[in-house]
Amino acid sequence: MNDAVVELQQVSKYYRSVQALHPLTFSLPAGEALGLFGHNGAGKSTLMKLILGVLAPTSGQVLALGHCPRSNGAHEYRRQFGYLPENVSFYDQLTGREVLHYFAKLKGHTKGHADSLLDEVNLAHAADRQVKTYSKGMRQRLGLAQAFLGSPKLLILDEPTVGLDPVATREFYQTVDRLKTSGCAVILCSHVLPGIEGHIDRAMILSKGRKLALGTLDELRAEAALPTEVMVSGVSQSEIKSLLNGHLKDSTWLADSEGRERFTVTADHKLDVMKRLLAQEQVQDLQLKQPSLEDLYHFYLSGGVAGMTSDVAMAEVER
Structure with a gap:
């Protein structure tokens, strides 16, 4: 039985005359964390958007949880995705609790579950304050809480530790490790390399839309x-x-x-x-x-x- 949560077969993406992603094939099984690395413009964001179904590939096939993420009815299983974009943005006039209750409703989860996540990311004390009063680190923790909603089967995180202090960073990785143990597949995209290697199973390095390396750290060291x-x-x-x-x-x-x-x-x-x-x-x-x-x-x-x-x-x- 194929337990791959994400599968790409010869997937490429063009933006007019620019090839943002050259043909790429790989799979991500349940319970594995993949570190996605590369310079700005390497193709990381394009790859994540293809998996999320925000973009359609120019060629090749993308499957997430066994389905094309842009197919009819995709919204049903995309509820099992968790996603944190690089630049977190919320309605500033809403409170943190209102924001998370809104996302919980979209994903079909209870307000109680949302409230427990606010406590987990140490935002319970500020849950009823407007988001416009939040610091960058607090907004990032709120973004993490919405990504963790519903114990997702696929978690895609773009620069998740930006703005987090060392304690919050450690707690974030503990949560990621726990989700992995429960079978969640994780894609971690970051420019902050120190500290991440103990929490990923494989690394993929992209440059100018091409895959330069993919494997465990031991495999890459040997190569x-x-x-x-x-x-x-x-x-x-x-x-x-x-x-x-x-x-x-x-x-x-x-x-x-x-x-x-x-x-x-x-x-x-x-x-x-x-x-x-x-x-x-x-x-x-x-x-x-x-x-x-x-x-x-x-x-x-x-x-x-x-x-x-x-x-x-x-x-x-x-x-």
Whole structure:
């Protein structure tokens, strides 16, 4: 049985003479979160609007919950969508409670359910104030509440953490994780990469309407073959070079503000390097840093040119 919540088969989109999305095929199963990344104009918004049924594809087929999102009767199953646009806008004269009651009615849910969501996003204290008095962060939390209405089966979130403080951001991701566990499929579109990688199952990177990468972070790391950073204290650089002779080909030594020895190793030497260092009694601390989502993002956008995004102060390259 196919449990895909979203399916695209060779979907493309033209705006007159501009090709906003080149033929794209992928599926998103229930209970999975897909991170959608790319520069402005990469095609992210076009892709989300195609899945929502706001736009029709120029070619190819889009299915959401097993149906064409623009078909007759689509409004019935689109009630199972949750969507947060990048720029949240509400009727300023209404209170937060009135806004959420309105959306709950459109989706066929109770006022009580809407009120519980106001509490969940920490807006209960301001529920009866007009939206025009809300800060940007409060408007964003109200937008999240309307997206979460009815425990959606498909949740599409465009820049969801903009305007949220660290506590609200953590609570937002906890809610997303809980919805995933219940079987909700999630598309998270964001320019804020740090913090998101622990909450997505796969990442898709777009540029100029083309898919540059799609896979789990481990799959993308293996494909990109970016180096791993090693940070070790208690041994000198010369001792490390002697100990790891033959394992430092193409390694780069990096400056470190904490007085550690810091260098890169290739993925195929990572485990050997770690074992050799751990066997040394004088080693006081050892840390490995795998390529982050941000490193991978820059790698693919640069056309596959290797280079860590860390504070790269190169001292020496071993050949």
